Amino acid sequence: MDNNLSLELRHISKTFPGVKALNDVSFSAQPGKVCGIVGVNGAGKSTLMNILGGIHQPDEGGEIIINGKKVVIADPKASTDLGIAFIQQEVQAFDTMNVYENVLAADLNKWRKKKGLGLDFKAMKKEAQIYLDTLDSRIDVDAPVYTLTVGDKQIIQIARALCQGGRILLFDEPTSSLSDHEVAMLFQVIHRLREQGYIIFYISHFLDEIFELCDNVVVLRDGQVVGQAEIGDINKEQLVEMMLGYQVEGRVHNREGALNDVIFKAEHISGEKLPRDFSFTLNKGEILGVWGLLGSGRSELFNTILGIDKMMDGRLYFKQDGELKEVTQKDLYKHVGYLTEGRHYDGLFLNMPICQNITSSNLNQFSAKGTGILNTAKEHVESRKLIEQVGVKTPDENVKVSKLSGGNQQKVIIAKWFLKDPEILFMDEPTKGVDVGAKNDIKELIFEKAEKGTSFVVISSELEEIMSLCDRIIVIYEGRLVGEVAKADFSKESLMKGIVSQEEKNAEKEI
Ligand SMILES: Nc1ncnc2c1ncn2[C@@H]1O[C@H](COP(=O)(O)OP(=O)(O)OP(=O)(O)O)[C@@H](O)[C@H]1O
Ligand SMILES: [Mg+2]
Structure with missing residues (x-):
């Protein structure tokens, strides 16, 4: 892993018909840090990730700088080539294939034996194991993927991202289908990746997760950056207020409905x-x-x-x-x-x-x-x-x-x-x-x-x-x-x- 990994966004805007999803967003991310991106529904979080993932193009004038160089992320392949990996909320896995095939799925052709048409399964398993080890995962490389839990599939998705050379990892609401135990495992994996110097973006509506996992947060509202902070410098109430632009009153309901009908x-x-x-x-x-x-x-x-x-x-x-x-x-x-x-x-x-x-x-x-x-x-x-x-x-x-x-x-x-x-x-x-x-x-x-x-x-x-x-x-x-x-x-x-x-x-x- 190179140590001068860096990412900077300058003046990124994105206009959809009738909606300014992002409006002059600028900030930079550091390696070895988990950067939380928070904001209410429609604030622009996924749009920002989609721009880094090559799914959308920013409006004229925006710049993305990776490792000091200005880049254009024209499509998802360009994004992958730049070392960006997008781990989406809905787990993407090939259920009928084995774990190792899933991990190496991006380029199975690479594993064709020179003579004949077969794949070199032994070498494949060995390679896939390396990535699972990086994540400290005990998932069996031979297991058929349909036998795994959603949480394990999520981990395999991360292993696949690393295998494709991912060094900038984007997590968009990854925990919404996971059990508590699986969330804990995912967090361990992310902690490990942080130690290894990856740049990690983490989007979640579970603010407890943001406080547990992230080193700093960027708050988006109506497509604009309305706040940035080290996680230790703010509390939950302050974060919610930044997201909403107003304070929520915890209303107490003393319902006394006739609950015997x-x-x-x-x-x-x-x-x-x-x-x-x-x-x-x-x-x-x-x-x-x-x-x-x-x-x-x-x-x-x-x-x-x-x-x-x-x-x-x-x-x-x-x-x-x-x-x-x-x-x-x-x-x-x-x-x-x-x-x-x-x-x-x-x-x-x-x-x-x-x-x-x-x-x-x-x-x-x-x-x-x-x-x-x-x-x-x-x-x-x-x-x-x-x-x-x-x-x-x-x-x-x-x-x-x-x-x-x-x-x-x-x-x-x-x-x-x-x-x-x-x-x-x-x-x-x-x-x-x-x-x-x-x-x-x-x-x-x-x-x-x-x-x-x-x-x-x-x-x-x-x-x-x-x-x-x-x-x-x-x-x-x-x-x-x-x-x-x-x-x-x-x-x-x-x-x-x-x-x-x-x-x-x-x-x-x-x-
Ligand atoms: N492909 C698109 N075409 C038109 N409008 C879009 C498109 N994608 C997103 N938008 C709009 O851009 C705005 C930002 O959406 P985005 O998905 O980035 O929000 P978000 O912060 O990820 O919200 P959530 O927390 O609900 O996932 C929304 O108003 C949305 O309707
Ligand atoms: Mg979203």
Whole structure:
């Protein structure tokens, strides 16, 4: 590794139609330092990374200086050739290949034996091992990638980046699909890379991560650098204020809804894999949290209730005409909304405008009765209202969803379900990728709806969020209900209690 690695950005601007995503951004990064890039949704973080990754070109006048030389990053290949590696949020791995093939995937031809067509597997494994060793990883080079956890795939993605000669590493929200343990492993890897003198950019909405990992931060707001600091010189409140441009007031909600009016009941339900024999009730106007570790069957619980996974056993009840009646999944579906976790797979029509995404679950509302013809003018009016209400940052409702920043895409999904206004809304990680300010706004919107009688069932991996949002939390472990905690007893310990005791029982069984 050369020691004079350096990167400087001078006067970088980027204009998209109707949006100035970056406005005269200048700063420099040092080797052996992790530089955090923070800012609210749409502040310009990913755009900046995309410019370094050769995906977008900056406007006229901007300069990128690497190792003292002005460079043009015309395309992703030029970026790779300059030693820049982009580790994106959605893990990129070739599931049907082995670990070593994944690590060396950028140039498999290099490993062709001179005579004949075969690859030199032995040499490949040896080479791949070198990169895994650099990362201090114990992943088996021979393992098929589909057997690995998301966290391990993430590490392989980093190994591949290093193998391609990456010395400037860009991490854009890398931890949003990782478990706590995997996050800890990723941080170890990043620490190690820092010691080895890499330049590292780290984007995250989890400010605790920024404080734990970064040496300094650059704060973007509306495409401009509004602050830079050594991490030791600021605290969380100051950072949030820099990001938002105002102070957030921690509003306390003392909700005293009548939480004894059961609107929905699941009885002994089992799915194809998980859940197993799971029962719970939900009250009208209640915000019920579902807490569990990654892989505990939280999303599967929702999928089974809503018929996406097959329900093998159990009954569902829904209150109609003042009476709790057994319902089929199809009946239930008329009364519920489901905000799924994977927004890119099943939550959005990326190539369609925001407007049509917002109305997509609710087209009946927009057709003149019996005609089946859409009243598009009404669609536009209503979607503009929701864009305003939920705070989607966009010039107008005609912008394609694919052009929005990650957090703003999430807000479009929320807008869609708020428009449908179902009686029960199932939400799987509703604030994933959403900035601190917007998280607060979304929470407020949920409170408002709940006050008016909508019931919510919410999965969140963020302890602070689930405790501040919910009225009651049920705990799931290996697909089973292992605890229920009332608001007065919320604490990390009380939530973990069911899980820990279950783990102990499992350990006893093994002995
Ligand atoms: N390809 C594009 N075409 C048009 N506008 C774009 C494009 N990419 C980004 N934008 C706009 O540029 C602005 C900055 O977006 P960017 O993705 O950089 O935000 P971000 O800081 O990464 O936000 P998030 O935290 O939500 O990921 C947003 O207003 C976004 O809508
Ligand atoms: Mg982004």
